[in-house]
Amino acid sequence: xxxxxxxxxxxxxxxxxxxxxxxxxxxxxxxxxxxxxxxxxxxxxxxxxxxxxxxxxxxxxxxxxxxxxxxxxxxxxxxxxxxxxxxxxxxxxxxxxxxxxxxxxxxxxxxxxxxxxxxxxxxxxxxxxxxxxxxxxxxxxxxxxxxxxxxxxxxxxxxxxx
Numbered sequence: 485x486x487x488x489x490x491x492x493x494x495x496x497x498x499x500x501x502x503x504x505x506x507x508x509x510x511x512x513x514x515x516x517x518x519x520x521x522x523x524x525x526x527x528x529x530x531x532x533x534x535x536x537x538x539x540x541x542x543x544x545x546x547x548x549x550x551x552x553x554x555x556x557x558x559x560x561x562x563x564x565x566x567x568x569x570x571x572x573x574x575x576x577x578x579x580x581x582x583x584x585x586x587x588x589x590x591x592x593x594x595x596x597x598x599x600x601x602x603x604x605x606x607x608x609x610x611x612x613x614x615x616x617x618x619x620x621x622x623x624x625x626x627x628x629x630x631x632x633x634x635x636x637x638x639x640x641x642x643x644x645x646x
Contacts, residue, residue: 491610491611491612491613491625491626491628491629492610492611492629492645492646493608493609493610493645493646494608494609494610494611494632494633494636494643494644494645494646495606495607495608495643495644495645495646496607496608496609496641496642496643497642497643497644498641498642499602499605499607501640501641502607502641503557503602503607505639505641506550506568506600507550507553507554507557508554510547511639512546512550512570513545513546513547514572514573514576515545515546515570515571515572515573515576515598516532516542516543516544516545516546516570516571516572516573517530517532517543517544517545517546517549517568517569517570517571518532518533518543518569518570518571518595518597519531519532519568519569520532520549520553520566520567520568520569521566521567521568522553522556522557522563522565522566523563523564523565523566524556524557524559524561524563524564525561528556530549530552530553532544532549543571543573545573546570553568562605563602564603565601565602565603565604566600566601566602567599567600567601567602568599568600569597569598569599569600570597570598570600571595571596571597572595572596572597574590577590577593577595577596578590580596580628580631581593581624584624584627584631586623586624586627588624591616592615592616592617593613593614593615593616593624594614594615594616595612595613595614596611596612596613596628597611597612597613597614598610598611598612598632599611599612608646609632609636609643611625611628611629611632613625613628633645
């Protein structure tokens with residue numbers, strides 16, 4: 485059983501700049517696509533799950549999927565809404581956990597996530613963390629919140645905490 489916790493919501497102040505960095509630049513290429521739903525004049529859902537026999541369950545890298553996602557949303561009109569769930573890749577997650585000094589292994593941590601939601605001309609990034617086992621320890625979750633805020637600042641993406 486996987487235990488998922490949602491942490492903070494970050495309201496993105498410059499939607500055009502953020503979406504440019506999301507769909508056209510390498511800013512989010514350290515993430516993998518879990519799932520995405522787009523609602524423009526039609527609806528499109530993308531499932532990032534891959535099955536590789538030697539690895540078992542894994543996800544498509546965002547860099548591999550983002551050209552397709554961009555094709556879905558580009559046009560003269562803004563999409564009505566979209567929702568994208570990205571997961572930090574296992575290698576980047578291992579490095580992130582190691583840099584925090586926590587003793588968690590990648591196998592114990594199911595994933596470090598960001599949920600990107602656009603609707604009604606508002607874009608929000610919600611952090612998330614999942615564990616393979618139940619834990620009362622919230623230190624990794626709080627650190628992931630801080631890491632994502634530093635990530636956004638580093639990439640000059642203005643935000644406010646909701």
